[in-house]
Amino acid sequence: MSNAKWADRGNEVFIGTYNRFPAAMVKGSGCRLWDADGKEYLDFLAGIAVCSLGHCHPRVTEAICRQAGTLVHVSNLFHTLPQIELAELLVAHSFADRVFMANSGAEANEAAIKLARIHSGPGKFEIISLAGSFHGRTLATVAATGQAKFHQGFEPLPLGFIHAEFGDPQAIERLITPQTCAIFCEPLQGESGVRPLEPAYLGAIRDICDRHGLLLIFDEVQTGLGRTGALFAHEQLGVTPDIMTLAKALGNGLPIGAMLTTEKIAASLVAGSHASTFGGNPVAAAAAVEVLRIMLADGFLESVRATSRYFVERLEEVAARYPRLASGVRGRGLLLGLVLTEQGIEQGLVIVQRLFEAGVLINFAGNLVLRFVPPLVVSTEEIDLLIEKLCQVFDGLA
Ligand SMILES: Cc1ncc(COP(=O)(O)O)c(C=O)c1O
Numbered sequence: 001m002s003n004a005k006w007a008d009r010g011n012e013v014f015i016g017t018y019n020r021f022p023a024a025m026v027k028g029s030g031c032r033l034w035d036a037d038g039k040e041y042l043d044f045l046a047g048i049a050v051c052s053l054g055h056c057h058p059r060v061t062e063a064i065c066r067q068a069g070t071l072v073h074v075s076n077l078f079h080t081l082p083q084i085e086l087a088e089l090l091v092a093h094s095f096a097d098r099v100f101m102a103n104s105g106a107e108a109n110e111a112a113i114k115l116a117r118i119h120s121g122p123g124k125f126e127i128i129s130l131a132g133s134f135h136g137r138t139l140a141t142v143a144a145t146g147q148a149k150f151h152q153g154f155e156p157l158p159l160g161f162i163h164a165e166f167g168d169p170q171a172i173e174r175l176i177t178p179q180t181c182a183i184f185c186e187p188l189q190g191e192s193g194v195r196p197l198e199p200a201y202l203g204a205i206r207d208i209c210d211r212h213g214l215l216l217i218f219d220e221v222q223t224g225l226g227r228t229g230a231l232f233a234h235e236q237l238g239v240t241p242d243i244m245t246l247a248k249a250l251g252n253g254l255p256i257g258a259m260l261t262t263e264k265i266a267a268s269l270v271a272g273s274h275a276s277t278f279g280g281n282p283v284a285a286a287a288a289v290e291v292l293r294i295m296l297a298d299g300f301l302e303s304v305r306a307t308s309r310y311f312v313e314r315l316e317e318v319a320a321r322y323p324r325l326a327s328g329v330r331g332r333g334l335l336l337g338l339v340l341t342e343q344g345i346e347q348g349l350v351i352v353q354r355l356f357e358a359g360v361l362i363n364f365a366g367n368l369v370l371r372f373v374p375p376l377v378v379s380t381e382e383i384d385l386l387i388e389k390l391c392q393v394f395d396g397l398a
Contacts, residue, residue, distance in 0.1 A: 003036045021356055028055025031375050031382050033361070044374040044386055045361045049190065049222050049335065052249040053294055054375040060252045060290045067286035075277055076101075082285035086258075089292045093231055095240045096260035100269070101280025105221035105247035106136025108257035111274060112184070112243045113140050115261065116215045117160075119268035120181035125160040127217075128175050129184040132166050132366070134191035135219055144184055147192060166195070169204035176208070182215040182243075183208065187233040190222040190373075193366030194330055194337030202239040209242075215265065217243040221257070222335065225249035226295045226376050229305040229333035236332070252291045256284035295376075304376045307383070308333045311372070314387045322394045330369070334376055337369030347397055354393040360386055 006024035023035040031054055033041045046052060053060060067082060074080060087099040100115075102108040117125050129135065133146040142150050143157040146166075151157060160179070165171040172183060183205055189195040209216040218241035223233035227249060230236045234244070242265055247257035257279075294300065312329055315338050319326040325344035331337050340348055348364040355362055365371035370390075374382070 001036060006036050021361075023356075030054040031378050040359060041356075042360045042382060042385055042389075044372045044378075045363055046373055046375045047253060048248070048363075049227055049373040050248045051253050052226055052376045053252050053291060054377045055253075057252060057294070059294060060287050063286045063290040064254065064283055067283045071282050073278070073281055073283075076275060076279065080280075080282045080285070082282045082289055083280040085289045086280070086285045086292070089289060089296075090246075090258060090260060093292070093296060094244065094260055095262070096244065097263040098261055098266035100259045100274065101285070102247070102257035102259065102276055103255045103278050103281075103284075104136075104257050105219075105245065106138045106141045107276065107279070108221065108245035108247050108259045109135050109141045109144065109184075109219060110138055111259040112217050112219075112245050113144065114274055115243060115259065115265065115269055116182035116184075116217060118273065119215065119265050124179055124181040126162055126177060126179040127160060127182045127184050128162050128164050128172055128180060130166050130186075130189070131163050132189050132192035132195060133163075133184075133186060133219075134189070135184070135186075136221075167201060169201060169208060172205065173208050173212075176212055176214070180212065180214055182217050184217040184219065186219045186221075186223060187237060187239075188223050188228065188332055188335060190335060190371070191365060193368035194335060194371055195366075196330060196332055197237075199237045199239070202234070202237050206239045215242040217241060217245070219245050221245055221247045223332075225291070226301055226304055227333055227335050227373070229301060229308055231295065231301065233332065250291060251284045251287045254284040254287040256280065256288050300376075304333055307376075307378060307380070308336070310380050311336060311378075311383050314383055315372075318387060318390060318394070321391070325394055325397065334372070334374055334378070336372045337365060338372070339369050350397070351390075351393055354396065355389060358389045358393065360389045362386075 003023050025033050026036050027034040031043050033043050090099050100111050129144045131146040135141040135144040140158050143161040146163040162175050224246045243261045245259050250256050315329040319328050326338050327341050328339045352364050363371050
């Protein structure tokens with residue numbers, strides 16, 4: 001059955017929350033996808049920074065199949081082996097001592113918000129996040145998200161979420177009240193246009209938290225797990241949070257999230273205070289264990305950094321060649337954005353659409369930049385192919 005027929009069937013039954021490309025994807029391998037018409041795509045979206053090891057990585061697929069044939073679900077009324085192994089790996093390779101398992105980024109962030117509040121005690125419930133941030137689509141994470149377009153129509157939102165102007169530590173400090181319990185931010189804003197937070201700015205935020213007795217929460221749902229060339233983006237920035245959330249790349253496509261923190265802070269969540277039926281499901285956890293083993297192997301993160309250097313150079317060439325459309329490159333590791341000029345921004349959606357037609361998948365983040373989040377295993381030849389197609393599309397617009 002063709003893409004068009006699948007799309008018709010889908011459009012008959014789904015609530016229209018997504019503006020989908022007119023393709024039904026049926027198969028993936030590495031950095032390639034195939035649709036129902038048999039068309040091949042070069043994937044620089046990776047399920048929105050999820051399939052970091054590429055589609056259907058053989059070792060992850062093997063781990064999923066093995067676990068699916070052994071034990072699929074028992075709830076968190078019991079211990080399960082993959083979940084323990086996963087938590088051990090996360091603790092061994094991060095600042096954290098304790099882990100709570102969830103199913104998604106928003107759910108991991110909900111856990112972080114609840115922990116910050118309960119740990120800080122009665123009356124201390126306000127959380128300051130940043131303008132332009134994105135933290136998820138549940139009501140609390142929508143409220144934490146610093147973009148009005150995600151709030152509209154869903155008011156009244158949960159109380160206690162305050163947004164500070166991006167880039168100025170004093171703007172955050174001015175918003176602190178006796179009710180404030182935490183500062184919540186992404187080390188690099190992905191959804192609003194690939195905006196990195198500079199080390200000095202993050203250092204100043206850490207300092208504010210220390211001086212005012214606030215918790216620092218890093219949302220590493222998109223930046224975590226190798227995406228920026230380190231296991232966690234904050235490691236490159238010299239700033240350690242008190243709480244960190246992960247999701248996206250953790251299961252390489254299986255839904256799993258995690259909230260990590262220190263022993264002392266974790267003690268505030270006791271039996272019955274928070275839970276998830278599926279959180280840390282054995283099959284998703286088995287996938288995540290394999291993901292971490294692969295990412296922690298010698299040379300993996302170094303190769304992400306080397307690929308990133310090559311990709312940045314190639315994107316800078318594009319920016320230099322098309323100054324009318326693009327003004328520069330920003331981001332870290334393989335979370336990169338080609339910043340568009342005003343004229344480029346007008347064409348942003350057309351560029352994404354034409355690349356799609358040419359068999360290349362990217363997206364337009366924050367209506368500002370062309371965002372590239374390929375699998376971390378992308379080759380230089382695949383980057384060259386993307387650049388070639390991008391230049392062809394830009395030539396067509398000139
Ligand atoms: C930084 C960040 N936090 C949270 C989320 C929400 O994650 P999920 O869609 O898994 O709930 C996202 C998703 O894009 C994200 O980029």
